[in-house]
Amino acid sequence: MASAYELNINPEDDADWITNQDKKRVAIAKQVNTGVDISTVNPANVAWQVFAPLNENKITWEASYSVYASTTPVAEGAHISQSSVLHTPPPPAEDGVVYEFNGSIFKKSDSKAEKGSYWIKNTSKQLFQFGITQEASSDKSSIKPGYSPLIIVPGGGSEILQFTPHETVYVYLTGHKESATVSVNAWGPVCKVQLSAGTPVTLKFIREESRFEQV
Structure with missing residues (x-):
């Protein structure tokens, strides 16, 4: 069974201020470490x-990941459309395994790689975004509900990409309205x-500084 994580984001009475006034x-x-410049x-x-x-928001997840391909540009505010995933709904991908993408579907290859990372090889001749x-x-x-992208990285033909996730999160206020949104600014x-x-970890909100702080 995958490890479980819990993050409590509790702005309390400032929840309404965040949404309706700010x-x-x-x-x-x-x-997610990739070894390339994002x-x-x-x-x-x-x-x-x-x-x-x-006022109180309990967010939970498990250390379970899948892989995706997309044609969404890496541009601020772009919502990532997953044009291809491992399956629908995506099951957990295996770390230490290279998944080959032929331009349409992912296929688990026989190639082995470093454990703790998720690997994608673009076997097509086109440029796609992966993560x-x-x-x-x-x-x-x-x-x-549903699997949402953590990162988006361009990958050309025959390129092999490595993705190493960490349980380090960053919480902030944004003008974006949807999950899976490119945020490079x-x-x-x-x-x-x-x-x-x-x-579990709990965060409170400091309105004067528009930021969250760990309790």
Whole structure:
């Protein structure tokens, strides 16, 4: 069974101020190492989860990932359309395995690679964007079910890409309205959180600084 993580984002009475006065949403991004330049000033280039906060928001997920391909450009505010995933709905991908993408579908190859990372080889002759996805759920907030991209990286023909996820998240306010949105511009005040399996983390909101802080 995959390890489980819990993040409680509790702006309390400031939830209404964030949504209706500041006209923002709460964004969660995750650290994924790729070994390539993702061309952003931020430690991640995708807002993994974006939602209108309630007073208390319990977000949970498991260390379970899948792979995807897309033709969405790496441009600020673009919503990532997953043109191809491992399956629908995507099952967990295996780390240490190379998944080949032929331009239409993913296929698990016999090639082995470093464990702890997820690998994609573009066997087509076209340029696509690639990344890994993960699902999160919430007891109350407007997080939608389904696997959502964590990162987006261009990959040309015959290129092999490596994705190594970490349970480090970044929480900040955003003007974007949807999860899986490319976010390459500077985020503004951000709260960096390192999570451990089975240990909940709670954040409070500091309105004067428009940022979250770990309790």
